Amino acid sequence: MKVLIATEKPFAPAARDATAKILKEAGHEVVLLESYTDKSELLKAVTDVDALVVRSDKVTAEVLAAAKQLKIVVRGGAGYDNIDCGKAKENGIVVENTPGQNSNAVAELAFTIMLNLARNNFQGKTGSELKGKTLCLHAFGYAAQAVAALARGFEMKLYSYDPYVDVSVMSRYNVKSCSSVEELFGLGDYVSLHIPAIPETIKSINYGLLSKLKDKATLINTARKEVINEADLLTFCAERPNFKYGADVAPSDEVKKELLEKYPTRIFFTPKKMAAETAEANYNAACAAGQQIVAFFESGDTTFQVNK
Ligand code: 3PG
Numbered sequence: 324m325k326v327l328i329a330t331e332k333p334f335a336p337a338a339r340d341a342t343a344k345i346l347k348e349a350g351h352e353v354v355l356l357e358s359y360t361d362k363s364e365l366l367k368a369v370t371d372v373d374a375l376v377v378r379s380d381k382v383t384a385e386v387l388a389a390a391k392q393l394k395i396v397v398r399g400g401a402g403y404d405n406i407d408c409g410k411a412k413e414n415g416i417v418v419e420n421t422p423g424q425n426s427n428a429v430a431e432l433a434f435t436i437m438l439n440l441a442r443n444n445f446q447g448k449t450g451s452e453l454k455g456k457t458l459c460l461h462a463f464g465y466a467a468q469a470v471a472a473l474a475r476g477f478e479m480k481l482y483s484y485d486p487y488v489d490v491s492v493m494s495r496y497n498v499k500s501c502s503s504v505e506e507l508f509g510l511g512d513y514v515s516l517h518i519p520a521i522p523e524t525i526k527s528i529n530y531g532l533l534s535k536l537k538d539k540a541t542l543i544n545t546a547r548k549e550v551i552n553e554a555d556l557l558t559f560c561a562e563r564p565n566f567k568y569g570a571d572v573a574p575s576d577e578v579k580k581e582l583l584e585k586y587p588t589r590i591f592f593t594p595k596k597m598a599a600e601t602a603e604a605n606y607n608a609a610c611a612a613g614q615q616i617v618a619f620f621e622s623g624d625t626t627f628q629v630n631k
Contacts, residue, residue, distance in 0.1 A: 342613035430469035459511030
């Protein structure tokens with residue numbers, strides 16, 4: 324089978340080479356399209372491939388239509404909002420993600436942002452410590468679980484709201500379950516977002532929810548920019564002089580510029596999306612993608628399918 328690894332933002336070379344080796348050893352042909360700058364390059368590259376590995380690359384209906392032989396797309400990572408899953412299903416194409424493979428990297432970055440903001444971006448103003456503070460996790464998937472595991476070292480108190488995760492999973496991490504997202508937002512010194520970008524969550528972090536936050540609360544977003552209502556975020560930042568916001572997925576350019584200029588000690592954005600940018604996360608996600616493709620063609624394994 325012909326497998327295309329198409330990554331606008333490439334995996335680290337060691338990770339890419341390791342997954343290519345897994346695929347080649349199983350008898351597959353591997354082609355690479357890295358650091359491409361125009362979607363026409365992807366449209367051309369997919370025409371004769373049987374399998375596709377991507378990161379946040381947009382796999383639209385147009386791409387799927389051009390990929391006449393395509394049987395499986397694996398997103399090397401957790402969120403698959405970049406893939407038109409419905410269209411893939413219609414075309415009989417399996418879509419998978421690689422859940423959990425980059426979650427520790429995301430968790431460490433969430434703490435990097437928390438620590439940075441706790442020290443007021445190192446602008447000379449006395450900061451605060453994480454020890455003993457309350458951390459609230461909006462959703463409790465793999466990334467949130469990794470955050471919870473690290474939070475124990477900081478002796479933080481933990482809460483989460485996730486109607487899709489059993490309370491017993493939360494208890495394993497000493498996390499108390501909340502009965503609503505509003506309750507969760509009202510409890511945290513820190514609130515960390517781990518929700519996917521789906522129609523129900525887009526712009527769901529709005530003024531109503533933000534106004535539930537405690538005085539001096541910090542909101543951390545390593546999930547997706549689309550879940551934030553940016554106009555409401557601007558209003559809330561203006562109204563609440565002690566509120567802090569940090570994200571790996573910065574808002575649109577204009578909002579980002581305004582926030583950084585107005586509130587230099589209480590806003591933090593990574594220069595580009597960096598959460599999964601560790602050697603380990605790249606290696607784990609890329610290799611899992613390769614192994615999942617091998618298993619799919621070998622035995623029809625679709626354990627990680629997300630478009631059933
Ligand atoms: C994910 O959904 O796994 C993360 O957001 C990482 O995305 P990336 O592969 O585009 O860095």
